[in-house]
Amino acid sequence: MENRRRPAWLGGVFQVERRHAGRDLIAGLVLTTLLVPQGMAYAELAGLPAITGLYTSILCLVAYALIGPSKVLVLGPDSSLGPMIAAVIVPIVAASGADPVALASMLALLVGVMMTVAAVAKLGFVADLLSHPTQLGYMNGLALTILIGQLPKLFGFSVDADGLFAEAAGFVRGVANGETVPVALALGAGGLTIILLLRRYFPKVPGILLVVVAAILAVTLFSLDVDVVGELPQGFPPFTLPHASWHDLGLLAAGALGITLVSVTDTISTASAFAARTDQEVKGNREMLGIGAANLSAAFFQGFPVSTSGSRTAVAFQAGARSQLTGLVGAAAITLLLVFAPGLLKNLPQPILAAVVIAASLSLADLAGMRRLWRQRRVEFSLAAAAFLGVALLGVLPGIAVAVGLSVLNVFRRAWWPYFTVLGRPTGVNGYHDVRSFPDAALVPGLVIFRFDAPLIFANARTFREEVRALARAEPKPRYIVVAAEPLTDVDTTAADMLEELDEELNELGISLVFAEMKDRVREKIDRYKLTRTIDPAHFFPTVEDAVSALREDAR
Numbered sequence: 001m002e003n004r005r006r007p008a009w010l011g012g013v014f015q016v017e018r019r020h021a022g023r024d025l026i027a028g029l030v031l032t033t034l035l036v037p038q039g040m041a042y043a044e045l046a047g048l049p050a051i052t053g054l055y056t057s058i059l060c061l062v063a064y065a066l067i068g069p070s071k072v073l074v075l076g077p078d079s080s081l082g083p084m085i086a087a088v089i090v091p092i093v094a095a096s097g098a099d100p101v102a103l104a105s106m107l108a109l110l111v112g113v114m115m116t117v118a119a120v121a122k123l124g125f126v127a128d129l130l131s132h133p134t135q136l137g138y139m140n141g142l143a144l145t146i147l148i149g150q151l152p153k154l155f156g157f158s159v160d161a162d163g164l165f166a167e168a169a170g171f172v173r174g175v176a177n178g179e180t181v182p183v184a185l186a187l188g189a190g191g192l193t194i195i196l197l198l199r200r201y202f203p204k205v206p207g208i209l210l211v212v213v214a215a216i217l218a219v220t221l222f223s224l225d226v227d228v229v230g231e232l233p234q235g236f237p238p239f240t241l242p243h244a245s246w247h248d249l250g251l252l253a254a255g256a257l258g259i260t261l262v263s264v265t266d267t268i269s270t271a272s273a274f275a276a277r278t279d280q281e282v283k284g285n286r287e288m289l290g291i292g293a294a295n296l297s298a299a300f301f302q303g304f305p306v307s308t309s310g311s312r313t314a315v316a317f318q319a320g321a322r323s324q325l326t327g328l329v330g331a332a333a334i335t336l337l338l339v340f341a342p343g344l345l346k347n348l349p350q351p352i353l354a355a356v357v358i359a360a361s362l363s364l365a366d367l368a369g370m371r372r373l374w375r376q377r378r379v380e381f382s383l384a385a386a387a388f389l390g391v392a393l394l395g396v397l398p399g400i401a402v403a404v405g406l407s408v409l410n411v412f413r414r415a416w417w418p419y420f421t422v423l424g425r426p427t428g429v430n431g432y433h434d435v436r437s438f439p440d441a442a443l444v445p446g447l448v449i450f451r452f453d454a455p456l457i458f459a460n461a462r463t464f465r466e467e468v469r470a471l472a473r474a475e476p477k478p479r480y481i482v483v484a485a486e487p488l489t490d491v492d493t494t495a496a497d498m499l500e501e502l503d504e505e506l507n508e509l510g511i512s513l514v515f516a517e518m519k520d521r522v523r524e525k526i527d528r529y530k531l532t533r534t535i536d537p538a539h540f541f542p543t544v545e546d547a548v549s550a551l552r553e554d555a556r
Helices: 018-045 050-067 082-096 100-120 124-129 132-155 164-176 182-201 207-222 246-278 284-299 310-318 325-340 350-364 367-376 378-394 396-416 461-473 493-508 520-528 544-555
Strands: 420-424 447-452 480-484 512-516
Touching: 018 050, 018 082, 018 132, 018 207, 018 310, 018 325, 018 350, 050 100, 050 284, 050 325, 082 100, 082 132, 082 246, 082 396, 100 124, 100 246, 100 284, 124 246, 124 284, 132 164, 132 182, 132 350, 132 367, 132 378, 132 396, 182 207, 182 350, 207 350, 246 284, 246 310, 246 396, 367 378, 378 396, 420 461, 447 461, 447 544, 461 480, 461 493, 480 544, 493 512, 512 544
Parallel strands: 447 480, 480 512
Antiparallel strands: 420 447
């Protein structure tokens, strides 16, 4: 009975097996040591009180455990979403004095609604709007933005500035003017160093927990003069209806859309990485439903938007997590902390939270990936660099818009300027192949074999026509132009009109347009467009070899 497969629609907590329950409980306790400091740190990264990070963690863990499909994914406040949340709510708070917690809750509500609607509409493919190169550039830009924004707190002072360069300049001025607090810098820099060293050489050691405990003890025992978190409110988060003015809803909705896209993309990629290890399949729409439920739950308890955390998921999995019982244990542990020991973290230094955030930002950066793109494909490196500059120069939210726009434009560019070539028969190789790969390939006299590696649509119809015209003008003039149509997965109405005009133009020159290896469903469209009024129905062949055999003699 223990190994019987459970229905796929059950949430992760309902997939717990008795033999794994003990490990799930232990993994939940281990996970809590990471959830508490990171939740508080990422809340402050989002421009919110630290306590909201704990509220958010509780509700999103419970909701995803009940509805989310993955056995091991861990949701919660995320370093990649923090700057996006701040980019939305901070300007509104500055302009109108609105309550930032209420705005963040409304943002979570909007994200939850968008996720749920997208899941019901089966729009899981929206995760593909961020290609890997643009996502890589965006994340590197985000890492730099977070790093620069947290440096003043690490040094014990604050900077009143907006934007990467303004914050960097403010940090440099603060250091030059002697605003650095030595005790804060010692704690923050020391904590960051320990976290990074343990992550690098002893990944199973809970570095963040050790640093947090050590810092609290140091402040408590030696009465260090440094900014601390302070006493947390006691008790379970109160039920609160999210609210915002109508004037602010437009900005919140725009921000929620960007957060939704990043969250879905991050979740799908993380779920894919862990699916094989847990004998599961990734279901994008179910994942969106789970994330939507997590955001909706957090929204009504003073929470803010959440996403999947790859680092916390890895920690939970390594600790033995095999079901969402782990998440429920984490939620219960945080609740017990708030109810019975809210003062336990009051002496946690702010520079340590900055160190936690900076460590997270460094994990977002992937310079090796940028170097790989530079070596392997310069065009995609350019896309990554543009996405990076979009975040660095324009800000976090405009940066995500730039990243999405670049991804879409890259798809359009490939359809607009696809690869095309002439085919010939190389010596000692069967079939007809690209003459660029086989420069000595023999061409068939009086016949040109042309391959166009893209669906034939409005965006590239003119390119196709001009290339065929160029082949028709070449000397010696061909009798037939055979289109190796296997890569043509579609022909739209614009391209159909172009083909009709092109065939008539070629016929006037004594040249016939021929197609070989055209897919059946594309041929059906050709018939539906009635292109065989001009293109001879006999000029469609199942293979290139058949076309050459039938036309070779007449082409001479």
